[in-house]
Amino acid sequence: MDEGFKLFPDQASTMAREVDWLFYFALAVGVFFSALIFLLVLYFAVKYRRRSDDEQPKPIFGDVRLEALWTVIPLGLTMVMFGWGTGIFFKVNRPPANAMEINVVAKQWMWKFQHPTGQREINELHVPLGQPIKLTMTSEDVIHSLYVPAFRIKNDVLPSRCTTLWFEATKPGKYHLFCAEYCGTKHSQMGGWIYVMEATQYQQWLAGGAADETPVEKGQRLFTQLGCATCHQANPTARGPSLHGVFGQQVKLKTGQTIVADENYLRESIVNPSVKITAGYEPIMPTFKGLVNEEQLLDLISYLKSIGAAPSKEDKK
Amino acid sequence: MPTKIFHTTSRPQPEQMTREHYLNVDYGIKSWLLTTDHKRIALLYLATITAFFALGGIFAVVIRLELMTPSGDLVQSETYNKLFTMHGIVMIFFFLIPSIPATLGNFLVPMMIGARDLAFPRLNLASWYIFVIGGSLTFTAVVVGGVDTGWTFYTPYSSSYANTHVILTATGIFITGFSSILTGLNFIITIHKMRAPGLRWFRLPLFIWAHYATSLIMVLGTPVIAITIAMVGLERLFRVGIFDPALGGDPLLFQHLFWFYSHPAVYIMILPGMGVISELVTCFSRKRIYGYPFIAFSSLAIAVLGFLVWGHHMFVAGQSVYAAMIFSVLSMLVAIPSAVKVFNWTATLYKGSISYDTPMLYAFGFIGLFTIGGLTGVFLATLGIDVHVHDTYFVVAHFHYIMVGGMIMAYMGGLHFWWPKITGRMYSEGWAKLAALIIFVGFNLTFFPQFLLGYLGMPRRYHFYPEEFQVLNVMSSAGASVLGVGYLIPMIYFIWSMRYGKPAGPNPWGAKGLEWQTPSPPPTDNFTKPPVVEEAYAYAPHTQEDRPRG
């Protein structure tokens, strides 16, 4: 919300409330100990102020029990914060399975968003209320970071890699979106707005705007245009492994290692295929680096995420 | 007969005019530039780091002026980005890291252990020259156009996109790193091998323990930043592909290598300050420190643990969740020894005889502000909170509370405490107290609003910001002007005191410690007669009953 002076940010996501509770706890602990030290120091400084020049206080060496006490108590409190914070962190890093996927490309100095239904936005993102949204992000140049204070979420956006962020908005409105990793001249102007809308309004908004091809459609078109389908077929004599349902699966490599096929694996396999070869296949895949840009890579990944186990006729087009 | 520095004042001090000490033993620029006396080298450092502090401070002034309005109307974005970068580089590498060790440490470490000099006096002088050369290169970079990568030099921006003087600045920092390494080496060897007879480890002042721990970090960590920054330079020159993903490199590798040094570096900056506070709190409570072994070991614990937490700067950078967890829990652990120190200092005040001399005022300020800064560090170590406040003004406030509210207050306290020893003169107590108060108020007004700004979501390194953040920014800038005045006042009265200050005797504060058993200023060889070694902080005779329980 764009308005005047505030002391606390809006709570507009499911995680915001949780983060704030943890923050209040940490704040209480912090205020307690700061006040304790301030007051003790002040009290001792006044009560034991030097009243005559020849005062000679008795030496006090210390007490191991007291040392233990003021070691263990802070340790305990910090462990509570650690545990609680880790719990939140795990949730923040585990997007729900039914999240709507939005692709994000950052570049100096703007944000490009693409909805699964094809709408593209620049520096603005319209999302529906009460629906988990997963952002798959990459950068075209330097490291950026997508930050939405009202949702209490942030993640760096790296070049040549995908990172993700998810949220579920709980309050309609307009919220700041910032770049939070210094990226050059216009870093502080690389911001925008997230518009959270009721579900029906969101549908209206989607219908109203000009929709591009969806990422999945574009990805499928690229898959054919670039000739991926010539090698990556579902039959056992194909030159490349079948990609149906590959996303999220375990893949055994020629080196014997097994890895999970996530967004970064798919991305790397397109731009740097010689690094990880699937077991049973030869390293003959050419690199597409320079032939596809970041958005197209995200489109291809979106497409690959969408194809299930059974091969369909469309792939042979 | 060379002319003397000190004129006859209206209070002639015959002893002052005839006694030889390290300042008047020789005159002329060669006697300073070719000295191997650790005390003179300390003063050489004092002059140079003060100059760098002023430079970094000027950058801060312009930054805070710009941030009074939400739009970038005072300077252009490129300039603003250079300003915050250079403020960070100058303050961290050329002021905070050398400050206490190179000035107070150089001056006092030999004296506190009863030695005539450090183990390697010529290396000590070499370290100053290296510092000056590195600093000159970086200053040149500033003058010919500056650098805009942020002091953190994240790749690929710094290795492949920035078109400012990255290599020149990096070379300056690389060279200055060796100054740090040599100082650390010197301290370690000196403390091990040159203690006066009878001065066992557990009789050493905690200032020495703190400098020992600091030196361990200096010696182990600095080479890593040196090689990392060299690699950034190589990447820029030869497009190697170590850190730039477009060439197949890994930007996270840079971050790991960078923070492996730069996190321990913050402990290099704060540990000496903690050492100073132990000295101040004991002297001005006229009482031995509470929990000596705990404070001593906590310095070592901070040095060791400090090397294990670097990943807490990268919680949202793309490292694995499990790595983040490990760094988070270790970061919690490293907070504990600092907490132990704060409690022990507070306990030292209990039943003491407390005087409100200026050094003690700075010590009080340190204890309070360092506590706040340290606690906010725990906030940042908490994963769930850090996701929200990482790279915001919350972090900026946190580290300024520790560095300015903590470290610089300790430095000021130390300067005031040992000023009579160093110069043989007292400063003006009235002005000093006033300056301390102005600094305390100015500091809090500048940096407390930044905690609020951070949680509200204002990112750091922002030239433009949304209007709703303006009120807090104006408060912060107002505070900065007060703080600036607060720092100017001591510069004036310290210089004034060198000529007109009341001459000080060997021990104007009634402090314990070998450095107070010698005249002020000390003779070149530090002691006119062998110092008497006792227990640390032996402010009062004690009986067997007083010995520690438990």
Added chain:
Amino acid sequence: MRLTHRRTGPVAEQKNIAAVAHHFDTAEQQREASTLGMWAFLVTEIMMFGGLFTGYVVYRNLYPDGFAAGSHHLDITLGGINTMALIASSLTMAMAVRAAQLGKRKTLVLFLLCTIALGLFFLGIKAVEYSHKYHEQLVPGLPFADEGTLTQQVYVFISFYFVLTGLHAFHMVIGIGLLTWLTVKGWRGGFSKEYFTPVELSGLYWHFVDIVWIFLYPLLYLIGRH
């Protein structure tokens, strides 16, 4: 202007025998301090090379094929000869320290000269190797040879090769400088069986530089060789 005040200490002999520096109480304290200082300095060197080795390990892991291909471009014979030369030089250095311990001036100088010769030989071979790389177009920053799909990876390997061996060679040059100073001073009778600390500590430094090479040789030259 003298940079230190020297006064005769309890074990000074004739002219040019370095005595105890004024800030030390005894010769033994001076020797202990210098020795600990050299060891501590070598630890910092380990940290510096360590940073480079970390980078090497990361990229070797990421690019096993590129690193192997790059390694095959290095001449293992020349590298092997260099390794032998350095090991021999550590032997002659140890003999020099021994000669100093026994107070044998001429033997000391002889072995120091042998060590210097071996060090210069090492640097000569390195210069030959570097010039080969130049002719093979395998120098970072200059037009680079085509290695097919592995070109970028080989470029990273070659860059590590040059930085690691370059930094090592720089340390060798400093070492040779130290040894030259020792030779001159030793020839003039500056060392005795009571005082030979600089020889000992330079020996430590030299052995360290040798050990770094012992790591560099297999890591750079022997990848993927059977």
